[in-house]
Amino acid sequence: MAILTWLHNAYGRDLIDGIRAALPDEDIREWPEAGNPDDIDICIVFRMPPGFLKPFRNLKLMSATGAGIDHYLLDPDFPRGIRMVRVVDHDFAARMADYVLAWTLFHHRDLAHFLAAQARHDWAYKIMRSASDVRVGVMGLGQMGRLAAERLAAIGYDTAAWSRSPHEVPSVTCFHGAGGLDDFLGRTEILVNLLPLTHETRGILGAATFARMPAGGVVISAARGGHLVEADLVAALQAGTLRAATIDAFPTEPLPADSPLWEVPNLYVTPHCSSTASLQTIVDTFTGNVRRFRDGQPLLNEVDTIAGY
Structure with a gap:
């Protein structure tokens, strides 16, 4: 299985490099180079157009890059059966x-x-x-x-x-x-x-x-x-x-x-700047959840996709 990333460009290469360094044994792909969509079972995405997740039929875990998740759930094609986490510490x-x-x-x-x-x-x-x-x-x-x-x-x-x-x-x-x-x-x-x-x-x-x-x-x-x-x-x-x-x-x-x-x-x-996750927070929270997911452990900051938070 593989992880697909589509990350905020404000962090440059540092964010994806941090994720790769923390998960050396994972197959990590960067959008738009997703490869076979059936390989993707974990996804971390900053923003996405409606229907973006539809090709990934084996997706099991979706991570936001921050605390807000409403823009993901507004997608009518968002797969409600998958688990979702957010990034906050x-x-x-x-x-x-x-x-x-x-x-x-x-x-x-x-x-x-x-x-x-x-x-x-x-x-x-x-x-x-x-x-x-x-x-x-x-x-x-x-x-x-x-x-x-x-x-x-x-x-x-x-x-x-x-x-x-x-x-x-x-x-x-x-x-x-x-x-x-x-x-x-x-x-x-x-x-x-x-x-x-x-x-x-x-x-x-x-x-x-x-x-x-x-x-x-x-x-x-x-x-x-x-x-x-x-x-x-x-x-x-x-x-x-x-x-x-x-x-x-x-x-x-x-x-x-x-x-x-x-x-x-x-x-x-103010320009939506009240709080921004640090690069280290995103890396630590996301990679920690990947390990927990692979090991069948409870996830950090899991979202109720029905309630919306």
């Missing part, structure tokens, strides 16, 4: 937590006010609220969401979290399910979205959610572009329903140069 989650903390502090401490004042040469003093007076809410309690919530609570924010199923996180007030969403949003001034993208969460960052938050709230979204309803975000910022937003993932990426979102006041755009 503590370093990957820590990078996301860093992003969340940086932008939470940016909005809490109103750094935009001071940057604008500096541009005007204006000594614009402003009294800051204590972190304990600021109510932050994290949507999603996977590996990334949980660590972000823990770190927000650790530096003193009044932190809550919301997820589909019940969780307990020390120093974090946890809500769950449709019945807990209103109470969660009603107490959340700074909303952090780290949800997986599923049919239930698609479009969740829209008018209905913004209206249930306290007036003048903030949204930080570092999950998937499909969560966002762009027109609703712009309308909420223009109306003052939201006072600011930081968005890292958009429905269309890269965000087109002529997109009006670049110019919306109080909207901060």
